[in-house]
Amino acid sequence: MKSIACFLVLSALTSAAFAQENFKCPDDFGFYPHHRSCDKYWKCDNNAAELKTCGNGLAFDNSDPKYLTENCDYLHNVDCGDRTEIEPAISTPHCSRLYGIFYDDKKCDVFWSCWNGEASRYQCPPGLAYDREDRVCKWSDQVPECKAEEVGGGFACPAPGEITNSGTFSRHAHPDDCRKYYICLEGVPREYGCPIGTVFKIGDADGTGNCEDPEDVPGCEDYYGDLDLKSIRKSELLAGTGNYGSSRPQAAPAPAPRPNKPRPPQPARNAPESADN
Template identity: 30%
Template structure:
């Protein structure tokens, strides 16, 4: 058994435990505090050479004089080199895993905020969000959170500080603002956008403070109104020929106490303006179908001929239609569609 050494008098501000190789003392505020190395590691004593601070693999440290281990160290941690995948989770910490590297087990940490779920799974290095499964039910976290602006951990999905329709996705400490659409709100429990009735304790908009899912009149407008969805208003319009009734707070057939039947007028093409398509051009005119070739000349061929074709230009009015025999006189006759055919009475 070794002897106690005051860590506050050492260069590294740490010292080895008397009889356990995975324990050590560290100086805090002038007092020695007992610390424990991560599972599978032992006290090394050199901060610049250890795997995690002053802790390193046991095969890198001589523990012949301090062979005792804590309970966590005595557990049977499987060797990843004995498995086909070459990787296995730590039996004590859910955010750590062991991987076989050149025949030797190596201990790794998941990115901050993630936990180990298996090789080629999760969002990064076999690690995933802890709320997607029961990965930490019988384990604990080895690493504390590393927080940045809008991010409680370096990786994760977190609620917005002032809005229920927004949230933050954090990747390596960088936050990206996201939005819930379709009247949904961010649910802190499921870490996803959810129906308003499933999200409790969310702040409300002043227009929807009385009822988070009611319809609210828009001033004196007879066609538009506010539709509250989960405490947030969305501008809506009644269907054609209907008006918004401020008493029943729904679209009804006119007239009501405040609104008459909507009037519809046909606007001239140059005055064509719509509330939703303001400034759009009027609809293009429809092309007329050409009349029968027996009553009119040939159609305008300029738009139907290739670019290198010559347009049809008759030299005289008599050439604008084919020659036909003179028609018989009388009101019961019509043009014969076939040459030399006898008209019917």
């Protein structure tokens, strides 16, 4: 009985290997998805088929209807459909697979871009946290896994009714950084930063303030040191980005297609791959 069982297993493996090795190229040249695996594909050249495997953490993008594109992309960018099989994960520090974008286990505003197992650290802008599902930086209160104090330095908004005549929002100085401040919206703190060349000046009434010149803010006069602020302000005004002394909060940064930092390396065409022997 044992020998029969071994024979059946061997026959099944042989049949599977035979089916893979006998892929017939539909055309002389092209790149075709594997029928079961999402990270494997067939490369046809002169009507000869070669089985290829994308880098660990990448999948074959079969969106080209003409099958002329050889492209491996991040797993989360590829619709695998019925191609459910995938190579086992190969992990390195901060990388669940050799290629991909992964969240940090300890800090919710940090994520890692991994390329061939090498991890590059990225941090969301102040007040934002990395959303694991959408893979963008959002306000920390919009990310379930993140606590506001993790990215807000422990700042807590005043209790309802504590500040009179504050309107729909209130502004509060950052305890450690002259350029930063918090806006409280319905009890939720969100961290902002004044335009470069300015610092936050606490207003006359509780919960108010504006971005002003450092020389007009006691204790923050030397915030920028020896930087030429006049040249910085002139360049910002010419670019239309100056926003000095505004009485309204700056617009919240809209979630970008990619996290709002220098873009991590993107899978290129002819992405790293390994040939199956």
